[in-house]
Amino acid sequence: MDFLQFNPETDYKLLLAVPLIPVLGYVLQIFFGKQLKRGDILLTAGMFTSMCIALLMFAKALNAAYAGEVFLHESVKEWGGWGWLYQSEPGVNLVAGIFYDPLGAAMLAVVTVVSFCVHLFSTGYMHGDCRYRIFFANISLFTFAMLGLVLSDNLLFLFIFWELMGLMSYLLIGHFSHDAKSGFRGWATWASQKAFMTTRVGDVCLLVGMLMFHQHFETFQFTELWSAAAETVAANGGQYPAWMTVAGLFVFGGTIGKSAQFPLHIWLPDAMAGPTPVSAMIHAATMVAAGVFLLGRTYPLMSPMALEVITVVGATTALFAATIGLTSWDLKAVLAYSTISQLGFMVTAVGLGSVTAGMFHMTTHAFFKACLFLSAGSVIHGCHHEQDMRLMGGLRKKMPITFICMFVCTLAIAGIPLFSGFYSKDKIIMAGFERVLDHDHFSGAALYGLVALAIAAALTAFYMFRLIFLTFFGEYRGDQQEHRYSGMLDEHGRGGHIVYHDHDDHDDHGGNAHVPHESPKNITIPLMVLAFLGVFGGHFWLASSDPLANHSKPWFATMVSESTLYGDEISGWLSPEPHGHEALEHLEHLEHTAHLSAVGTSLTVALLGVFGAWLLYYRRRDIPAKVVAAVGPLYPLVANKYYIDELVTRYVIRPTLALCRALKWVDEKVVDGVVLGVGRLNRTAATVHAWFDGMFVDGLVNGVGHLTQAFGSIVRLIQTGRIQQYLSFAVAGSILLAAWLILS
Amino acid sequence: MPLEAYVAVSAALFVIGIACMLSRRNVLYVLMGIEMILNAANINFVAFNRFSGDGLDGRMFAIFVIILAAAEAAVALAILLNVYHLFRSVKPSDADLLRE
DSSP: OGGGSOOHHHHHHHHHHHHHHHHHHHHHHHHHTTTOTTHHHHHHHHHHHHHHHHHHHHHHHHHHHHTTOOOOEEHHHHTOOEEESOOSSSSSOEEEOBEEOHHHHHHHHHHHHHHHHHHHHHHHHTTTOTTHHHHHHHHHHHHHHHHHHHHBOBHHHHHHHHHHHHHHHHHHHGGGGGOTTOTTHHHHHHHHHHHHHHHHHHHHHHHHHHHHHHHHHOOOBHHHHHHHHHHHHHHTTTOOOHHHHHHHHHHHHHHHHHTTOTTSTTHHHHGGGSOHHHHHIIIIISTHHHHHHHHHHHGGGOOHHHHHHHHHHHHHHHHHHHHHHHHOOBHHHHHHHHHHHHHHHHHHHHHTTOHHHHHHHHHHHHHHHHHHHHHHHHHHHHTTSOOBGGGOOOHHHHSHHHHHHHHHHHHHHHTOTTSHHHHHHHHHHHHHHHHHHOTTTOOHHHHHHHHHHHHHHHHHHHHHHHHHHHHHSSOOOGGGGHHHHHHHHHHHOHHHHSOSOOOGGGGGGTTOTTSOOOOOHHHHHHHHHHHHHHHHSSOOGGGOSOTTOSSSOOHHHHHOOHHHHHHHHHHHHHSOOOOSHHHHHHHHHHHHHHHHHHHHHHHHHHHHHHHHHHIIIIIOTTHHHHHHHHHTTHHHHHHTGGGHHHHHIIIIIHHHHHHHHHHHHIIIIIIHHHHHHHHHHHHHHHHHHHHHIIIIIHHHHHHHHHHHHHHHHHHGGGOOOOHHHHHHHHHHHHHHHHHHHHHO | OOHHHHHHHHHHHHHHHHHHHHHOSSHHHHHHHHHHHHHHHHHHHHHHHHHSOSOSHHHHHHHHHHHHHHHHHHHHHHHHHHHHHHHSOOOTTTOOGGGO
């Protein structure tokens, strides 16, 4: 099919339009928002256009992948770029271009789809918000930043968009901080600052790592960096130089910050202080995905040692965030910790050497997590901004569409076969098995990663089904807290409890505002779209008769592999093909064993988790309390998120503030003291000088004047003005002169 | 007549002139004193020329001095008129504005 061939002449322009449409929308909404009556619809339509273009381009990539063609497009080589700090001689040449490869194609499609769904969802969810207009503008620019990041062909522009995203997350998390009516006001302000400052730590690391690579390789272009890395390692006798490990870890520091890995994960749970659509954006398509995407782009630069660190950090994050997810009662907090845990999965996958699996999980996760968050938003919307799961329950009948969407995506995230999450998680676990079972590549970190991921996968299934059982099954418990509600209403009036919007459909309930209700269409349609993708995003299993068969690879695996990501040359260097019959047989055997073990493990842990949740939160509700009592101090430890926030407050924030105060003291007392001292000294010296000036210099000048005056007053005595007197003087003088002449 | 007689007349004329200048209260007399002093000088010029031999230098000088005296008298009388106009007096002691 001709129209599915990549055509550099037109397609780069189309690709350029994908990020430019949201940014145009942003400009219109910010500057002409008051004139535009329906700016929200306009921006959503713009996002829809963007999505259509991205999907068309994605179809081209997919077509090329199934045809077995190479699909690696750099606009700098094929079409043109945008020079920045450009000079004709080699040196600091920075040319930005579009880099469109299968991973970029998948990511672009995911981001636009999720962003469109979030836009559509927001038209319903955020309606009536006092900063509705600015919210839409910001969310568009947020999308633009992520799209730009995905299309960047060099690290520097990736970093610029990366920072823009940091800014937008700050603005969006802090959305309610300008809303005087909002109960989230203080929290939103604090959370936005926390998110910004925490990710900043990672951003600085990324900048350092990026500059280290630039110093050695003198380029920011991804493709050039990869080949430079290959050459450097080859020149170094197959060993990675130590500086590459350090620089790689610095780059990974960026991922730790942005993708909320331990120990910089603390911002993500608080990021839910923003509106729910923003949470969906941050947790699914943008922001946290950027960190993992960065790992995908820089994977060839990572030395084995750096990869081991990545594995350990990722696996630790996955496991420990999952345990926190077990104890949280807040609907959105459970999802937030599940995001951190799932990001840990992706990072571990990259660390285990399987970039493809990590990126695949990022893609599937984007769909089901966006759906989960938007569903949670729908539930919260339906329950009138109640987020505590203890006050929900039995919503299955009251919100059927939301329930189905959320349930389907829970199946996906839990790793139930046939749902998208299963395929990607299975790939990650398989990558772990490949490393552990192979004696040549075995490492302790890989074993730790595998075990931690298996446990985390079981916990994921458990807490997600706990969420489902608590929220949708059983009896509705919201009215049990009636006294609490009425207390609040009495105190604050009707608008007091309803956090930020006060819109018309509350009246639909005939005065009883506390009964949960299904959300309007513009909220449920995005849910259905995302739920559909949550089911089929991993594998188009309806098209295949045998979905578990090995030969029908998931679409993502067909499209994205190491050779399509980095080109044949680099991928050949990264994972050399085995030579000889025996080695090939060994590899096949290994893959087969790993595949079977992975399927077995993921199935077991997923079912175990689901069964556990069913038993504890549906069948025997008395057990959780007993468990809590049995584990003793462990429960408060986990429920308080391992006190990491407290530790950070005590050991990072307070010392920083103390240092600030100490510096302020030094500044005020020492630096200001020196400056003031110099001033005083100057003043004293000036006083002395003024005295000297008045006394001596002026005295001298005045003295000359006085002397002249005195002399003049003597001399003027003989100046009588009478001519005859003068004449007599002259005569007398003459006579004296004559006498002197005669007598001498 | 010896030279001394001429010089004696000249000296007498000079002294009379000086005395006239210093003592008179009227500017006109002061001017006359000046004329006498100039003529004393003229007598000297002519006398020394007569007793020193050839040439007419001394006599020429005398003629120049007479011309000068005429010019001087013209200027001095003009100034005198103005002084009188300004001070309503011809006493030299009254014209003492420059003293201040």
